[in-house]
Amino acid sequence: MNVNRRKRVLIAVSVDAERDAVLRGLGEAGSGVFEVFAAGVGTAPAAASTAKKLASGTYDLVVNAGICGGFAGQAEIGSLVVASEIVAADLGAESAEGFIGLDELGFGLARAEVDAGLAGRAAEAFAAAGLPVVLAPILTVSTVTGTAASAAELASRVPGAAGEGMEGFGVAAAAKEFGLPVLEIRAVSNAVGPRDKSAWRIKEALQSLEAASKVLTEVFS
Numbered sequence: 001m002n003v004n005r006r007k008r009v010l011i012a013v014s015v016d017a018e019r020d021a022v023l024r025g026l027g028e029a030g031s032g033v034f035e036v037f038a039a040g041v042g043t044a045p046a047a048a049s050t051a052k053k054l055a056s057g058t059y060d061l062v063v064n065a066g067i068c069g070g071f072a073g074q075a076e077i078g079s080l081v082v083a084s085e086i087v088a089a090d091l092g093a094e095s096a097e098g099f100i101g102l103d104e105l106g107f108g109l110a111r112a113e114v115d116a117g118l119a120g121r122a123a124e125a126f127a128a129a130g131l132p133v134v135l136a137p138i139l140t141v142s143t144v145t146g147t148a149a150s151a152a153e154l155a156s157r158v159p160g161a162a163g164e165g166m167e168g169f170g171v172a173a174a175a176k177e178f179g180l181p182v183l184e185i186r187a188v189s190n191a192v193g194p195r196d197k198s199a200w201r202i203k204e205a206l207q208s209l210e211a212a213s214k215v216l217t218e219v220f221s
């Protein structure tokens, strides 16, 4: 890290509504430290746009933030999930015997490490602020899970997984390319499972994301 300047944190969200929630939470306290931008939906846009930002060489930490699906019994709607690891859960091959992950195929890692110290500090700070939070794997998927069978399959593929989003692994890939630590922090808007759009609680999740972002200023400033 360059010791002659303040630490800078790049927060990659997917869409404008998430960006606005994070910015509301950061408030004035976040200026000069945090930059928040909408990186797009899905791993490819998230990776490409995050890499473009990081090419400036002015960041010290990358955070992927947003809303997510929560696995039953792990993370309820409105709660927060801080990733203990970021898992590209559907990157691999199908076979008659079941799913074969990228690692097993011999094509590299389908898991991205987070900065464990910072992830722990963030989770502790959220809990101390009274925000329900779990520190657990967050899955990155290309397709929003829409059946109970798929939810069960993913939960058995990654025991303890608490959240499912669509960008974490892409943002982590970009951070890795630039040798930077990464975190993923998400607020649960819906349960992972049978598709029921009427049950999504996006407003509630965005409020949780805003509350979490307020706490982030203490963790990283």
Ligand SMILES: O=C(O)c1cccc(C(=O)CC[C@H]2O[C@@H](n3cnc4c(=O)[nH]cnc43)[C@H](O)[C@@H]2O)c1
Residues within 6 Å of the ligand: 014, 015, 040, 041, 042, 066, 067, 068, 069, 070, 141, 143, 144, 145, 164, 165, 166, 167, 189, 190, 191, 192, 196, 197, 200
């Ligand atoms: O088609 C729908 O029912 C629907 C309604 C609202 C939003 C969507 C999305 O596809 C949002 C994807 C966006 O939000 C994150 N996200 C939120 N929940 C989940 C989830 O259960 N599984 C995967 N991603 C989720 C994701 O990171 C995207 O940025 C669809």
